[in-house]
Amino acid sequence: MKTPLYTPLIQSLPATVPFVGPEQSERDRGAPFAARLGANENGFGPVPAALAAMKTGVDDVWKYGDSTSFDLRTALAAVHGCSIDNIIVGEGIDGLLGLLVRLVIAPGDRVVTSAGAYPTFNYHVSAFGGEIVTVPYSDDYEDPARLFSRAADVGAKLVYLANPDNPMGTWHSGADIAAALNQLPDGCLLILDEAYVECAPAGTAAPISCDDHRVIRMRTFSKAYGMAGLRIGYALGQAALIQSFDKIRNHFGVNRLAQVAAVAAVGDAEGLALRLSQIQTARNQIAQVARNNGLRPLDSATNFVTIDCGQDGTFARAVLAELVERGCFVRMPFVAPQDRCIRVSCGPEAEVEVFATCLPQALAQVRASADG
């Protein structure tokens, strides 16, 4: 008898993808987007020092990257006041989430996350046979107390919490997150995804020691630093946990240019300040466009603005479809009641102008269809 090729777990999995990328959407619609404001990328570009480092570094890409990302971990350790043994560098937060889930989750193990939070985490959990338990957002905020309480109820091994949150852009003070940790059940690890934290007000980064065994924090160069296409992020955690990644990771998987660019980026405080200022300007512009159209922009501590379209998910999905149809790539939350919103990433003024032009047309079209 022929053995099935795939493992039982793999056989049980559907062929799903967490996100359809904008290039695929462009191919599907047969035309490029005029505005690329859907993937929370940084349309202002990589911070200047990273750009310069890459241009010099391309000649060296014949060399494998340093498998230990030593220079980058050294630079990051200085920033975070920790040891390099508290830092693991990986292929973006997505890659690190996949490895972390693999370290912890066997079939039947439970995780807790908010209903409608980052789908790529859920994708990894499902792919390792884990069971996803959700709690609702509280007024568009992730709710640490409720997440941790639910984790205790179901014996979860992992809790996922993004601060600031994606897709809503809301946030808690870091002190509140740290205080809530007392309610995290013993033996449960909090994944604190701080992908957007550079864009947030001072005090949003949680004041948690890298040696705290209850938490692993995730950071990325994809957002404020403008290097999404390079695929590099890192996690901060207790040394024993960080070292465990070495059992399973693709040791030479972090590309050399990403390492070189990230080292330069860490040193480019001025470049980061410039990008944050540009992001702030774009946030204000996007929020104003929303208000000009009678919609409510949520306060945001990220590089995007989530806009309450004022009706239900069906309405927001229709508005989104009309925007995309007009060449304005944006996305939206997947789950009710957050799916009454659309999510617009910060970008250069010309792209925000495209959004400003398309939004009233989209709203008019959807309202006309509803009336018709």
Added chain:
Amino acid sequence: MKTPLYTPLIQSLPATVPFVGPEQSERDRGAPFAARLGANENGFGPVPAALAAMKTGVDDVWKYGDSTSFDLRTALAAVHGCSIDNIIVGEGIDGLLGLLVRLVIAPGDRVVTSAGAYPTFNYHVSAFGGEIVTVPYSDDYEDPARLFSRAADVGAKLVYLANPDNPMGTWHSGADIAAALNQLPDGCLLILDEAYVECAPAGTAAPISCDDHRVIRMRTFSKAYGMAGLRIGYALGQAALIQSFDKIRNHFGVNRLAQVAAVAAVGDAEGLALRLSQIQTARNQIAQVARNNGLRPLDSATNFVTIDCGQDGTFARAVLAELVERGCFVRMPFVAPQDRCIRVSCGPEAEVEVFATCLPQALAQVRASADG
């Protein structure tokens, strides 16, 4: 009672790394290498078209890469005369091997490979709880008939075979590999690693249809194309197998610059021919250095030359240590009797000169120590 954080499988794994990278060795010895000839990189650099494409592409790294690598798969499908559905692009062959093992190997499942073949494959198998069964090389050649026969004996789900082989540099004709497939047991998948095939004589690439369900072939831009630091490779196989990667892969994991550079590289036949010519010249130079020192270079169809040091593994390891001590980074096979050899990657003449200078010193030192 506190739940153990890690899965039982993870708890059972040692903290091993398949390779120590040259940067780590440089830090360990406190000095840079004068010659970097140990990792089978391409010291002649990326093919020119890839270099040009990267220099233009860095401005765009704020965008995530296309999650489907559509442009690259389209270009590769034309080269291989197959559909894009036969091609999966990943973070180098290492990344693809990890995914493939995860698709197929559950704890206790068996794989067959040659004793001393690519350790990163074994690393992935062990990390998913697989059992590694080995067969010896036959006169420094991997032995397809023996591999396939052993796979039948032990009910293996995967067989790994590199053609040309690393670390020996030996090769079989593609026709011989294709013919041997008849002995592959039903239900067992052959991983045919063709990382070095561009460096090999015509006829080495196996004439196997991409739709053949018995085989998945691996290719990379790390070797002949000189892009190891970018982390990009691909696999060719039956569409159903290729599609299964979508269940588990990090969809946005292939960085944007790597995709852009690889598309350019595929179109740069002239650049590839130049690199192959440079590699051929270096192969001849390295072989001549070996002969000048009374050692036997093995014929190579790769971008490295494996040199028989004429004694046992202890002797070769001592020679290797002396070379590294003198700033000449080379590596060697791990397993007897192949470990009587050292392995020298092709590189620019200045680096081969370093090897030419260091080798007689290293041999003299080791022989003097043995006499002493």
